[in-house]
Amino acid sequence: MSAHNISFRAIVSATESEDRVKTALSLFLFDNKIESTNTEGHYGNPITILQAQIKGKNCKRFIDLLKSKLTEPELKKLKNEVSERTDDECCLHLRFDKQAAFQGTVQLATTIDTISARIKLKAYPARREKAIEVAETIFLFQDAPQKRKKSLKLS
Numbered sequence: 001m002s003a004h005n006i007s008f009r010a011i012v013s014a015t016e017s018e019d020r021v022k023t024a025l026s027l028f029l030f031d032n033k034i035e036s037t038n039t040e041g042h043y044g045n046p047i048t049i050l051q052a053q054i055k056g057k058n059c060k061r062f063i064d065l066l067k068s069k070l071t072e073p074e075l076k077k078l079k080n081e082v083s084e085r086t087d088d089e090c091c092l093h094l095r096f097d098k099q100a101a102f103q104g105t106v107q108l109a110t111t112i113d114t115i116s117a118r119i120k121l122k123a124y125p126a127r128r129e130k131a132i133e134v135a136e137t138i139f140l141f142q143d144a145p146q147k148r149k150k151s152l153k154l155s
Helices: 018-026 057-069 072-085 098-102 128-138
Strands: 003-012 035-040 046-055 091-097 114-121
Touching (some): 003 057, 046 057, 072 091, 072 128, 091 098, 091 128
Antiparallel strands (some): 035 046
16 A cells, blocks of 8 residues: 555534534544544634544555545546645645535535545655655556666667
8 A cells, every 4th residue: 555544634613513523534434533622713612623544454445435436527636636735745635525424425625614634655765756656656647657678779
């Protein structure tokens, strides 16, 4: 697998049900281990931050889930934005629609009501350019890098 781990984060505002947001977040998890942190917004409103992380084989399961559940236009959009979504720490950033996830649908976000995912890519050496190549390979945006065959010089 080409990912070290995948971290998820969702914000529960005072007007939302924490259980419903946990249900939405659980769509992307395979062990349902969710950490909850209570805090305050700028105006003193209560906010709960839900966080989770998956590792190992579950990373591949998550990638497979994305490839099977995202629509063709969403995969194309992801392909076009992969370099913009990859940072200098070799992380690919994705945001999913929280309401759609609650209904069991995997959909890239178009609003601010999201579940964010940070995929820590295995890129050696750890450079952004290499991470972009890894992301493209994960989502089959390009064929896996082929080893070059040595050409024989005939003289």
